[in-house]
Amino acid sequence: MSLVFIVVLTLSLSNLVFLPLSDACTVSVSGSLASYGSFPLVSHTDDNGFTPSDLRLVRVPSRSLRSKRPVHVWAPNYPRVVDASIAPDYAPSPSSQPPFVPIGYIPEEEETSSSSTKTTTKQQNHHHHQPNQRKETYAYLDLEYALANEVGLAVAESSCTANTVGWPVNKPGGYNLLSINELSKIALERCSTSRCAISVMGSLAEKYGFYDDGAGSPDAPDYTNSAEALAVVSAEDGEAWIFNILTGDNNASAIWAAQRVPDDAISVIANSFTIREIDFDNHETFMYSANVTALALKMGWWDPQKDPKFDFYASYGFDPMRSMKNKKRAKQLQRVLRYYSGRRMWRAFQLLAPNSSIAQSLDPLVGNLPRRMQGSYPFAIRVSRHSVRVDHMKAMMRDHYEGTRFDLTKGMAAGPYGDPNRPANTAQQAVGQFERAISMHRTLWSFVVEVHKSLKSNSRDGTNPNLSTAWFGYDMPHGTVYLPFYPASKIPPPRSFRSRLGLMSNFSMDSAWWAFNFANQYASTNFRAINADIRAKSETIERRIDEQKLAWETSILNSNSNSGGSSSSIMEQLGTRAQHLAQSVVDEWWPFAFQLMAKYGQGLVVYNETYAERQEYPAWWLDSRDVGFSTWQPNGPYHGVPDDEEAPEEVEIALS
Ligand SMILES: *[C@@H]1O[C@H](CO)[C@@H](O)[C@H](O)[C@H]1NC(C)=O
Ligand SMILES: *[C@@H]1O[C@H](CO)[C@@H](O)[C@H](O)[C@H]1NC(C)=O
Ligand SMILES: *[C@@H]1O[C@H](CO)[C@@H](O)[C@H](O)[C@H]1NC(C)=O
Ligand SMILES: *[C@@H]1O[C@H](CO)[C@@H](O)[C@H](O)[C@H]1NC(C)=O
Ligand SMILES: *[C@@H]1O[C@H](CO)[C@@H](O)[C@H](O)[C@H]1NC(C)=O
Ligand SMILES: CC(=O)N[C@H]1CO[C@H](CO)[C@@H](O)[C@@H]1O
Secondary structure: OOOOOEEEEEOOHHHOEEEEOOOOOEEEEEOOOOEOOOOOEEEEEEOOOOOOOOOOOEEEOOOEOOOEEEEOOOOOOOOOOOOOOOOHHHOOOOOOOOOOOOOEEEEOHHHHHOOOOOOOHHHOOOHHHOOOOOOEOOOEEEOOOEEEEOOOEEEEEEEEOOOOOOOEOOOOOOOEOEOHHHHHHHHHHHOOOHHHHHHHHHHHHHHHOEOOOOOEEOOEEOHHHOEEEEEEEEOOOOOEEEEEEEEOHHHOOEEEEEEEOOOOEEEEEOOOOOOOEOOOOOOOOEEEOOOOOHHHHHHOOOOOOOOOOOEHHHHHOOOHHHHOOOHHHHHHHHHHHHHHHHHHHHHHHHHHOOOOHHHHOOOOOOOOOOOOOOOOOOOOEEOOOOOEOHHHHHHHHOOOOOOOOOOOOOOHHHOOOOOOOOOOOOOOOOOOOOOOOOOOOOOOEEEEEEOOOOOOOOOOOOOOOOOOEEEEEEOOHHHOOOEEEOOOOOOOOOHHHOOOOOEOOEOOOOOHHHHHHHHHHHHOOOHHHHHHHHHHHHHHHHHHHHHHHHHHHHHHHHHHHHHOOOHHHHHHHHHHHHHHHHHHHHHHHHHHHHHHHHHOHHHEEEEEOOEEEEOOOOHHHHHOOOOOOOOOOOOOOOOOOOOOOOOOOOOOOOOO
C-alpha cells in the first residue's frame, strides 16, 4: 500500500526523491512439510494505519460470471469501494452514497474456456493451474486485498521497491488497469491453486497493465513503493509460492516472476522483492512473464557479460546508488531501505526457524538490497519437518526485536515504560530512522491463514468441507486476539467486523477494531505493565479458543458423518460457531479494556478498595540527567539539557 508520510529529500526537479518513513506489511509463509498441520501457512501484517483506513473484514459471496467484470481503484480509506454487485457490505449505505465508477472492465466468461495464460504455455501440463470451469466465482474473505477463498487459496501482500513506475488509466500518465488489490481479488474469484492464481494475475497484468497505488505521480514518481509481492498458498495442491510484480516498459504492462517455496521451507517478505536467480527451464519452481529479462537488458539493469545468471531482484529492485544523481542522498536512502527490509527478514527467519543453523547464523547487519552482498538473506530456509505452527507466526508478528540489540522496548526513546511504538512523525530536518519493528502502532490488522482441505469426506454430498482457517486479529499484533474464521463458510464475520459506524475518525463500540485499539492506545500510558496484562488476557483467550475450536470441529464433523449433513450445512454450522466466538471475545474485550483504566489510573496499580501500589519509574530513567529527577534544584529541575553536560550540584534528598 501507498505511503503517506514522506519527506522530500531533494527538491531539484531533475532528481526528485522521497525517503520512506513508513511502508507497510510483513509477510511470512511456510511450506506444507514445514508446517505442523501439513498444509501451508501464510501470515500478513497490514501496517497502513498512517492514513485513515477502511477497517472492515467482509465476505464477498460467489456470483455468476459476467461478460465484463468492472475494475475499480480501491480506496485505502472508508469506503474502500461502493459497488453493490461485489458484496452486500459494499452496497451504498446510506443509499445516497455514490457508487464507484469503474476505471475499466476485463472479460470474465471467455477467460474460463480459453487458457488462463498465453505466457506460460510450457506449464500446460500443470492442468490444475487453469481457472475454475464453473459459471460462478469463488467466495472469499476480503480486506483491501483479498484474504482467502472458499476453496483454500490464500494470499498475503507486501509492497516493494522497483525501477519502474506506473499509474492507473484515470490519472495523467496512467496506462494501467490493475492494482494488486484487484489482482488478488480476481485470483481468488477464479482459482483454487497458487499456480492458477499466479497465471491469472500475471497474464492479466501483462495485458491490461499493472500499477501500484504507492508510485506517486509522473511529476514525483516514488520508486520505493511502486511494486508488489504476494505470498500465495493453496490447500488443493499444498503449494506455496512467492509472486513479484512491477510495471513494465514505458510505465505500462507488467513484468513478473514467481518462485515456489520448497515444501520443507519458510520464506519471508518485508517490502522488497525476494526472487533472485531464475532457472528458466525449471517450471516446477519458476513461473515468469514473457520477456521477463527484456527491459533489464534494454536498460542495462542486467549485464549478462558480468552476471551470466539473471537475478530478478538485482535487475528490477530500486537501487538508489544506481538511479539517483545526488550520491549523498542516495546513500542515505539506500541505508534506510537496506535495514527497513533486511532487519525484519533476519528476525522473522530467526523466530520461525529456531533450530535452523542457517537462520540462526544470519547476520542482522547485512540487510537486504537488490545488489547481493556476502551473507545476503536467502529466498527460503529449510526447517525441521512440521515445526512451524500458527503460534510461531503469531509470536513473530508480535515482535519488537525483544532481547536483541535492536530491542525497541529498551532505551530512552521507549521511555520509562518500555514502549516500542514510535508513532509521531520525526522532525522534518532530522536525518535518522528508528528500527522498524514487525508489530507496530500502525498495524491495522494481521492474520495467519492455515489452508486446509479435509482428506476424507464427512458430508452426505461426498464433497469435502474446507476447514481452512483465517486467524484474524485487529489492531496492533502485540495487543490483539487472533480469532478463527472459515473462508469456506457462508456465515460472515460478526457485524462488528463489518461496521459502517466504527471508522478511524469515529470511535464506536459498534466496531470490533475499536475494542482492541482502545485498549492498545491506553496501554501507551504504561506499556510494560498494561501490555503485559493485555498479552496475558489474550493468551488465556487464545488457548481457550484452540480448545473450543477443536471441540466444535470434532463434534460437528462427527455428528454430520453420522447424520449425513451436506458440506455446506457443515460449513454453516462451523461458521456460526466462529461468528459467535468472535463476537463473544469482542464482548469480553470491552469490559476488560475499561477495567484496565480502573487498574492503572492515577499512576497506580489498584488491586481493590483497600490496596494499591504506585507505578514505578525505573532507576536508569530517573538517574538520567535529562529527566531532571536526580538533578532537581530549588531553582528548577535540570532537564532538557544534554546528558553529557555538567549538572549542577547533586540533590541529596529526594522526597516521594
Ligand atoms: C514514465 O514515467 C516517468 C517518470 O515519471 C516519466 O519521466 C516518463 O515520461 C513516463 N513515460 C511515459 C511513456 O509516459
Ligand atoms: C518483448 O520485448 C520486445 C523488445 O522490447 C518487444 O518488441 C516485444 O513486443 C515484447 N513482447 C512482449 C510479449 O511483451
Ligand atoms: C527445536 O529443537 C528443540 C530441541 O530438539 C525442540 O524441543 C523444539 O520443539 C524445536 N523447535 C522447533 C520450532 O522446531
Ligand atoms: C459514530 O459512532 C456512533 C456510535 O457508534 C454512531 O452513533 C454514529 O452514527 C457514528 N457516526 C458516523 C458518522 O458514522
Ligand atoms: C487487596 O489486594 C491485595 C493484593 O492482591 C491483597 O493482598 C488483599 O488481601 C486484598 N484485600 C481485599 C480486602 O481483598
Ligand atoms: C465443498 C467444497 O467446496 N469443497 C472444496 C474444498 O476445496 C477443495 C480444493 O481444496 C475442492 O476440491 C472441494 O470441492
